[in-house]
Amino acid sequence: MSLILRLALASLRSRKLTTGLTVASIALSVTLLVGIETVRAGVRESFAGTIRGVDLIVGARGGTLQILLSSVFGIGSPAGSVKLSTMQRWAEHPAVKWVVPYSLGDSHRGFRVIGTTPEFFERYRYRQNASLTFTAGGPAVGDTDVVIGYDVAQRLGYAVGTPVVVVHGLQDIGTSSHDAHPFKVVGILARTFTPIDRSVYVTLEGIEAMHEEGEQQTAEAGTAAAIEPEAKGAGAKGGETLAATSAKTPAPTVMPGAEPPPGTPMVMPGAEPPPGTPMVMPGAQPPAGTPLAMPGAEAPPEVKQAPRPVPKPKPAATDTAEAEHDHGDDQITAFFVGTKNRFEALMLQREMNTDLVEPLTAVIPGVALGELWQNIGNAEVGLRIIAMFAVAISITGMLVSLYSSLEARRREMAILRAIGAGPRTILSLLVLESTLLAFLGCVIGVGLVYAGLALAQGPVEQRFGLHLALRALGSTEYLYLGIVMGAGMLIGFVPAWKAYRTSLVDGLSPRQ
């Protein structure tokens, strides 16, 4: 065997040019095949690593993908809104560790503005388990604080202290801008290669305050109309995006001093107010800051069917910011939930999806990302097929070069036969040669992939925001390499068979 290996190596070495070219063509196609696989895995990994550490994303009843895309990727608009009180109610759930609001609806120079809480910056994880870090400043705490992502800071040239004006809606034109409530950058996030880099974060209070002041402006213009206790006065604003209306939502229970619109179910103006119910009295002045305690906000009796006791919002739970503005239950577009125990996420998801108080859709990010990948990942199949063809072409090239070299090597085969080499020896020699070619091609191809990765890693990260990790080969790559090696070996049998036949017939004296 060692003789055959020595012969094969010496023979390959003696044909440096064809050997080199054959190996190069195999190496390039292996580079293509493994490279595509590596990039695909990288894209998938970075895709799956867009959001980590969040067990559930909860939004208004709607499509899973819609909630995922609107909240995590900032694509499209959310299906609806969720009451802040609902989030707070769920925060009390025994399985829930933390909740973080994630409210969309405004923009700044084309970047999405998200209302959240400082806890968001602690809880959010990306890639494997990376936390958000600040390159400057810190989280947004006050209602004029703004935290901006890496891309926002780069593109707009903002630094800590830069004043920011937030615009309602995603376009700068047409819609109202909240000039009256100027924000200021207090923190810049380090690069994450996720949509966070293109986001602007403010506090929920900030959004609220901004809309509050905005409303005051509009109110001045429309005082006359507002005098009419028509629900339509507020309803006209319903055309705006939900987050914007959050401050103006005509929550019927929360119209202190105004005549409640007829037919508002919860206040039941036609009904006799039960004596001794101080807060529901129409026309009565309810004490400011207690709107949530209204019985109407209570869950309907059916909710008690829920398997777990859903904690009722406690009046005391109303946070102070909300208490200041007595416009009732604030709306957010989504919230993130972290569970105490990961395994409870599924159960919690089902519970939320069947919440009778408010129609919700809870999404497990990993699952939804997986579904999304299924949909968009089909392009990879095409790439793989192309790469497979490249491999087939280079293997065929190897066959051609081995086969044509055989004619020149008939003497060699004849000599070996005359010395006593059996057909099996000739066969092993040629198959070993083709296997060696395939092996060299694989090794060099994989080497090229790693070299290419090492070189392109930086630029790709800069240009495309895609982090390509230098990692060990996966099972798919090994499978591909195995296929290439196997094909190389099989191909060796073709010239070997031919050599066997010819060397038997005219091995000892080939015509010259």
Add this chain to the structure above:
Amino acid sequence: MSTATAPAVALSDVRFAYKAGRDVLAIERLTIARGETVFLHGPSGSGKTTLLGLLAGVLQANRGQVQVLGEDFTRMSSGARDAFRARHLGYVFQMFNLIPYLSVKENILLPIRLDAGRRARLGTQSFDAAVREVAGELDIARYLDTPIGELSVGQQQRVAAARALIGHPEVVIADEPTSALDTDRREQFLQLLFRSCENAGATLVFVSHDHTLMPLFSRIVELGEINTAATVGSGA
């Protein structure tokens, strides 16, 4: 075993055809004793190469017996014939005898590297000593590490002879090994070949057109005379 006492070559009633029904070789009887140096000649197409193929066990007779050293090739599998050839035969071609990407030494060593039986014939002798011995006899000891391409044709043929003789095979078959050499080199080469065969106790079957070499051999076989198929063929 009969191997030790049997003649080097014994053919009886041998028929061979590449295509069915068209015999190129039909030999009633041919026996070559051990230690003979046989000059085998005949016109082109008389079946010399075919006969050598049969003697080397590369070709299989359609009929009759081909015995080499007492072993009947017609009853052996092709694998067994390959092994037998590796062990007991040396073969020298007309030209292009050497594997170009191996050194002179590696070319000479090929037969003993390829076959354990041939290796065993060296006894306690090391590979290196075996190569030196045979190369010394053929006067090529200086070229052991020279690239094949730098050797003259005569030197190449001597390397081929060394390769055929290493490990002391019983039978050496040479297929017009001198046809590419100058006349004065031919005799020199033959002298070396004879001496080596004699030292190794090998039987030499030498095919050539060159009748001037005839007197040097112990026996001359005219293939046209013994091959009835060729006679019929040329007569037709």
